[in-house]
Amino acid sequence: MKNYKLLTPGPLTTSRTVKEEMLFDHCTWDEDYKKITQKIRKELLKLAQVSEDTYTTVLMQGSGTFGVESVLSSVVGSQDRLLIVANGAYGKRMSYMAEHAGIDYVMYEEADNRIPNADKVAQLLQKDPGITHVSMVHSETTSGLLNDIEAVAKVVKAAGKDFIVDAMSSFGGVTIPVETLDIDFIISSANKCIQGVPGFSFIICKKQKLMESQGKARSLSLDLYDQWKTMEIDGKWRFTSPTHVVLAFAKALEELEMEGSIAARSKRYYENNRLLIREMKQFGITPYIDEAHQGPIITTFLYPENHRFTFQEMYDFIKERGYAIYPGKVTDADTFRIGNIGEIYREDIEKLVDIFREFFQK
Numbered sequence: 001m002k003n004y005k006l007l008t009p010g011p012l013t014t015s016r017t018v019k020e021e022m023l024f025d026h027c028t029w030d031e032d033y034k035k036i037t038q039k040i041r042k043e044l045l046k047l048a049q050v051s052e053d054t055y056t057t058v059l060m061q062g063s064g065t066f067g068v069e070s071v072l073s074s075v076v077g078s079q080d081r082l083l084i085v086a087n088g089a090y091g092k093r094m095s096y097m098a099e100h101a102g103i104d105y106v107m108y109e110e111a112d113n114r115i116p117n118a119d120k121v122a123q124l125l126q127k128d129p130g131i132t133h134v135s136m137v138h139s140e141t142t143s144g145l146l147n148d149i150e151a152v153a154k155v156v157k158a159a160g161k162d163f164i165v166d167a168m169s170s171f172g173g174v175t176i177p178v179e180t181l182d183i184d185f186i187i188s189s190a191n192k193c194i195q196g197v198p199g200f201s202f203i204i205c206k207k208q209k210l211m212e213s214q215g216k217a218r219s220l221s222l223d224l225y226d227q228w229k230t231m232e233i234d235g236k237w238r239f240t241s242p243t244h245v246v247l248a249f250a251k252a253l254e255e256l257e258m259e260g261s262i263a264a265r266s267k268r269y270y271e272n273n274r275l276l277i278r279e280m281k282q283f284g285i286t287p288y289i290d291e292a293h294q295g296p297i298i299t300t301f302l303y304p305e306n307h308r309f310t311f312q313e314m315y316d317f318i319k320e321r322g323y324a325i326y327p328g329k330v331t332d333a334d335t336f337r338i339g340n341i342g343e344i345y346r347e348d349i350e351k352l353v354d355i356f357r358e359f360f361q362k
């Protein structure tokens, strides 16, 4: 099969060296392996800019959704109420999780191209004192919009509520000072900006809040507290761990450090993203999100006026030339998406633009 690079928001294109780590079938109970898990957990705390005394990391099998569901179904107790702030599919997905787990919740929804307003969140919290937790997505991958978690964190904390952030597609690619923002639970996964392969998610959380959640989980396998309790002993996972994924992730963390950590990676993503947006204008293709809220991870593009091609035709043409792009997901406009996270560099963006030029000339 012909290879191509992924311009999708995860899984993404990983380095050869990250993939090569998976050639080893590692034993799970052995000391070396448990040490790798512990090193990963420690390293993630550093990336989140949190102290080891206050925060801890839990690794959870499954994709990112499993991580978010683990947090919501484990920490929002039967006497609690959750406010879900949503402006896209991933925010909405949290409400489906709440439904399934029987969590008492209320929603504050904004359109896919608008950021939730912190004052509005403050008002909702004031009006409904029964709310105990607030959850929201940082980088809404549906649209590519970057939400203002800083402003929302301020009002959530001022009201004394717990703040849960889905930073799936931003953690590692955007600087997030988790302790400064006083975030209680923040979730991401192996196959996004850390540039590993899919197989587990990770949760960085306040130890105190995690401890308080003991016994509240509605699911056995997604019990966040139990997962932590087992892992905390010596790094052994509670159930079979995705060994190959863990080895690849450890390597990906090293490579993130070599690149210059989050600051350097963030700069690369941002520059490539803005270059792509500038270049696409020549084809009459503009972003769905306003520049001020456009994040550096993925861009939703509106089709040019009076276009006479289908997404599939465009996708096939580009794939044939070495890149895979992504269909649109927002509900109120006809769009397609291009991600720029992973092992993607300036030359890839330039090549992609040339491919688009060729496509439009045809």
Ligand SMILES: *Cc1c(COP(=O)(O)O)cnc(C)c1O
Pocket (backbone or CB within 6 Å): 009, 010, 063, 064, 065, 066, 090, 137, 139, 140, 141, 166, 167, 168, 169, 189
């Ligand atoms: C990728 C992603 C998820 C998790 O999706 P999975 O398909 O379970 O990996 C959750 N939230 C956001 C914002 C994401 O980008």
